[in-house]
Amino acid sequence: MSLAPAAQRAPLVEPAAELDRGQLARYSRHLTLPGVGQLGQRRILNAKVLVIGAGGLGSPIANYLIAAGVGTLAVLDDDTVESSNLQRQSMHRQQDVGARKVDSVTRLASELNDSVEVIAIPERLSTQNALQLFTDYDLVIDGSDNFATRYLSNDAAEITGTPLVWGTLFQFSGQVSVFDPRTGPMLRDLFPEIPDADSVPSCAEGGVFGALCGVVGSLMAVEALKLITGVGETLSGKLWLYDALNSTVRTLGFERDPQREPVTELGDYQPVLCAVGPAIEQIDAQELEQLRAGGETLVIDVREGWERELAAIPGSTHIPLGRVLDEGWGAIDLAGVRHLVLACKSGVRSQQAAVALSTGAPAVQLLNLSGGTVGWYAQIRGEELTY
Structure with a gap:
């Protein structure tokens, strides 16, 4: 078995002075x-x-x-x-x-x-x-x-x-x-x-x-x-x-794509919401509290149980994402509900749940809490929630 190194490329850096x-x-x-x-x-x-x-x-x-x-x-x-x-x-x-x-x-x-x-x-x-x-x-x-x-x-x-x-x-x-x-x-x-x-x-x-x-x-x-x-x-x-x-x-x-235009200037790197699936109406924490003040609003937290032990939006109902994806609307009691708001930690998992529920939705307004539980704590309580 040879211990010889692979063929060398041109080094990236010039050498410093002799070692002491x-x-x-x-x-x-x-x-x-x-x-x-x-x-x-x-x-x-x-x-x-x-x-x-x-x-x-x-x-x-x-x-x-x-x-x-x-x-x-x-x-x-x-x-x-x-x-x-x-x-x-x-x-x-x-x-x-x-x-x-x-x-x-x-x-x-x-x-x-x-x-x-x-x-x-x-x-x-x-x-x-x-x-x-x-x-x-x-x-x-x-x-x-x-x-x-x-x-x-x-x-x-x-x-x-x-x-x-x-x-x-x-x-x-x-x-x-x-x-x-x-x-x-x-x-x-x-x-x-x-x-x-x-x-x-x-x-x-x-x-x-x-x-x-x-x-x-x-x-x-x-x-x-x-x-x-x-x-x-x-x-x-x-x-x-x-x-x-x-x-x-x-x-x-993989190789260079001969059809690709070379990058010559920086562009726009702002994150965008996922466009896959139907558009889901977004709501922030302040808007959620205004909506809840009018009644007939159900907040469903799709996080795991251990996450709710760390922090949860008061009055929210816990239905884990996996159950929402498996059972759909059958997992949710909609009695007296006109506005259904889905929440998770930051808004990603709840968006996934909302997309899954958007097919065959009953006569309720389906909303996703943008910024999730972390955003709610920051906007409503002025607390930084980290986990």
Whole structure:
């Protein structure tokens, strides 16, 4: 069995100065690797990497890039730590709840490898900052959790010519690819259009297996280091798919679409409501309370029972989504009801329930609570509901 490395590509980063004695000791396991060696480690030390997201994927990515000695690591995230993050976002600690997520990266570097310069950017990626950020760094790693940011990242990478390592999570599965505009196809060659915002539930709605973040995020860090050093063959032109439930891995190949127009400017990345199925009338929390004041209004909470133990809209009736989908209108007592409002955590599952009920609906007004229970608590009680 040969231990020779795969044919090398052009490294992304020029090497830093010669390693000192301390660096030789710290990075010795890299120095003995065929294709990496001292030259590859010097490239890592000189690399400037931007990570989008300091959550489930950002945690293992930051951990391994800091350990590897990446010269400059910028992390972009405008969120704060919630207790529900701690199940999978291993970079954060209990005492960090309420603090900025990007500050955990600074602490991690100070504890693990204080030679790494960390730039904490408490912002979201936007059309205003994307092009400048992508121009400022050798490589970008997208660990975001929504379609809009992923497509904005892809388009900024294509416009600036910056390699992009990309990964996603959902429940028990993960995907990773490399979109390198210098040599290979991009996200829009694989998935041309931005999916509807609620076509796939978020991690908050659909859940995510905590340790899966480590698997996918670690592979993203591996791909980044391969790009920096030039060693091995990256996932450019390939989509890596992992199914944790069945312990299976597949890799699908894809190519540039010769018919696709190149991306030359940033577009509109605002999430849109899913257009699949009949249109469902939306209602916000204030409108719901006005409607309830007039009577004949039934609020059905389609979340799971454990979620209602954390918080629930007072006076709402619990009928889980699965039962609504199985039994339809047969699950609901409509006696004295003129207005039926469906609610969940954020409005995604209740929208699904509303679409299912819209066929053969009796003479009631069918509404979906936009923003869900979280939005109701924020608007009506002024409380931030996090789980």
